Amino acid sequence: MGGSGSEKFDHPYVPRDLKLEGYVPVFLSQSTIVGVYGVSSLLVFFLVWFLSGRSPKRSRIDRWLMCWWAFTGLTHMILEGYFAFSPEFYKDKTPFYLSEVWKEYSKGDSRYAARDAGVVAVEGITAVLEGPACLLAIYAIAAGKSYSYILQFAISLGQLYGTAVYFITSILEGDNFATSSYYYYAYYVAANASWVVIPTLISIRCWKKICASVASQSQGQKKAKTR
Amino acid sequence: MGGSGSEKFDHPYVPRDLKLEGYVPVFLSQSTIVGVYGVSSLLVFFLVWFLSGRSPKRSRIDRWLMCWWAFTGLTHMILEGYFAFSPEFYKDKTPFYLSEVWKEYSKGDSRYAARDAGVVAVEGITAVLEGPACLLAIYAIAAGKSYSYILQFAISLGQLYGTAVYFITSILEGDNFATSSYYYYAYYVAANASWVVIPTLISIRCWKKICASVASQSQGQKKAKTR
Numbered sequence: 001m002g003g004s005g006s007e008k009f010d011h012p013y014v015p016r017d018l019k020l021e022g023y024v025p026v027f028l029s030q031s032t033i034v035g036v037y038g039v040s041s042l043l044v045f046f047l048v049w050f051l052s053g054r055s056p057k058r059s060r061i062d063r064w065l066m067c068w069w070a071f072t073g074l075t076h077m078i079l080e081g082y083f084a085f086s087p088e089f090y091k092d093k094t095p096f097y098l099s100e101v102w103k104e105y106s107k108g109d110s111r112y113a114a115r116d117a118g119v120v121a122v123e124g125i126t127a128v129l130e131g132p133a134c135l136l137a138i139y140a141i142a143a144g145k146s147y148s149y150i151l152q153f154a155i156s157l158g159q160l161y162g163t164a165v166y167f168i169t170s171i172l173e174g175d176n177f178a179t180s181s182y183y184y185y186a187y188y189v190a191a192n193a194s195w196v197v198i199p200t201l202i203s204i205r206c207w208k209k210i211c212a213s214v215a216s217q218s219q220g221q222k223k224a225k226t227r
Numbered sequence: 228m229g230g231s232g233s234e235k236f237d238h239p240y241v242p243r244d245l246k247l248e249g250y251v252p253v254f255l256s257q258s259t260i261v262g263v264y265g266v267s268s269l270l271v272f273f274l275v276w277f278l279s280g281r282s283p284k285r286s287r288i289d290r291w292l293m294c295w296w297a298f299t300g301l302t303h304m305i306l307e308g309y310f311a312f313s314p315e316f317y318k319d320k321t322p323f324y325l326s327e328v329w330k331e332y333s334k335g336d337s338r339y340a341a342r343d344a345g346v347v348a349v350e351g352i353t354a355v356l357e358g359p360a361c362l363l364a365i366y367a368i369a370a371g372k373s374y375s376y377i378l379q380f381a382i383s384l385g386q387l388y389g390t391a392v393y394f395i396t397s398i399l400e401g402d403n404f405a406t407s408s409y410y411y412y413a414y415y416v417a418a419n420a421s422w423v424v425i426p427t428l429i430s431i432r433c434w435k436k437i438c439a440s441v442a443s444q445s446q447g448q449k450k451a452k453t454r
Contacts, residue, residue, distance in 0.1 A: 118345040121395035125388070146442035150434055153377065154384055161352070161388045168348035207377055213440040215373035220447060 011090070013110035014179050020090055020113055026103040027095035033104045036097060044070050052142070065152070066138050068198060072159075073134025081127035087115055107179040108187025111170070118169040122162040130158050153206035156199035163195050238317070240337035241406050247317055247340055253330040254322035260331045263324065264306075271297050279369070292379070293365050295425060299386075300361025308354035314342055334406040335414025338397070345396040349389040357385050380433035383426035390422050
């Protein structure tokens with residue numbers, strides 16, 4: 001069961017000289033850990049897609065966005081929230097799903113187990129501020145609130161800034177935190193890619209929508225003056 | 228002139244066991260360093276205030292914002308840009324102003340001299356992306372561009388995110404990087420406070436302006452449909 005402290009570096013992570021006293025190995029298989037996340041995410045997507053479809057006026061893109069905000073918001077609050085406030089997850093002696101997730105993910109980026117300050121800061125901001133804001137975005141879209149675009153823009157920009165800090169600090173610190181190149185590409189690169197691509201697309205869309213509104217309002221004001 | 232390496236910890240920074248081989252002490256006095264920055268900033272403010280006043284239609288708040296974007300943009304690009312790309316500024320053997328600034332500021336936060344990855348990542352993003360974006364904001368306000376508010380909102384949010392990462396990583400790493408409580412409050416707290424207060428105010432203003440535009444546009448569309 002490990003964690004007895006008899007071996008000095010009793011963990012699978014890189015760099016090998018990382019000290020993690022009391023480390024308890026992961027219990028669940030990779031397919032179980034990734035599978036539970038994948039299936040839960042699909043369930044969230046289908047549920048929000050189904051519920052949002054009950055209003056016939058709602059566009060497909062708005063429904064898709066509501067699914068995204070539900071998925072990313074719950075990921076921020078539950079998964080990343082657990083990490084941000086559980087400095088000793090790697091010592092967990094039970095197969096508790098959320099600590100298993102981070103034990104497994106640390107194979108792609110050991111800074112999670114090592115509690116790198118940059119990673120914890122970004123995950124904390126993401127969990128505490130952006131997570132609830134994502135759920136608010138679902139409501140804003142559903143209710144057609146005037147702050148819908150600017151809120152989605154703000155969260156997406158926060159996600160992009162967080163991902164930028166995440167990758168840049170890794171490069172500055174030597175980019176040597178993955179157990180193997182498989183975990184490097186599967187966890188560190190691929191799992192984070194969605195939070196680069198999707199927030200970029202949403203930011204561009206919101207930017208355009210907002211500029212169009214501002215332009216149309218100022219044209220309206222000019223017309224009103226000319227009359 | 229120091230830097231000979233005969234003493235082990237030949238620098239004024241905290242923590243005392245920080246290794247800075249080749250450190251050369253600051254040449255200029257504190258009043259010179261702070262004074263040059265203060266006077267240059269005031270010059271920038273007055274110049275932009277004067278130039279922006281030549282258009283009689285321009286509001287006082289827009290003129291004030293143009294001054295702020297000029298001041299903060301030049302600070303990001305010149306001061307923070309120099310830091311981001313000068314890992315060995317503390318070894319500078321000449322009284323070059325920009326290296327003097329960071330030798331002096333490191334008394335408030337030694338992570339600058341120690342090249343903390345979180346600090347370098349935030350300063351790099353600020354210098355490379357936000358700096359030029361601030362200068363674009365001046366043009367956007369001057370030319371009355373429709374992207375003026377969303378751009379100002381984006382930069383302000385970036386500044387707030389950066390400041391949040393800056394303070395949170397410091398707390399997580401023990402908040403023990405200031406030479407004395409004087410430097411802690413004068414440099415680390417007071418000098419950064421402007422980048423908490425002003426971006427917050429600008430973000431709120433842009434949020435409100437954008438919401439008003441979106442609301443007015445969607446009302447206009449409803450009216451057009453009713454006709």
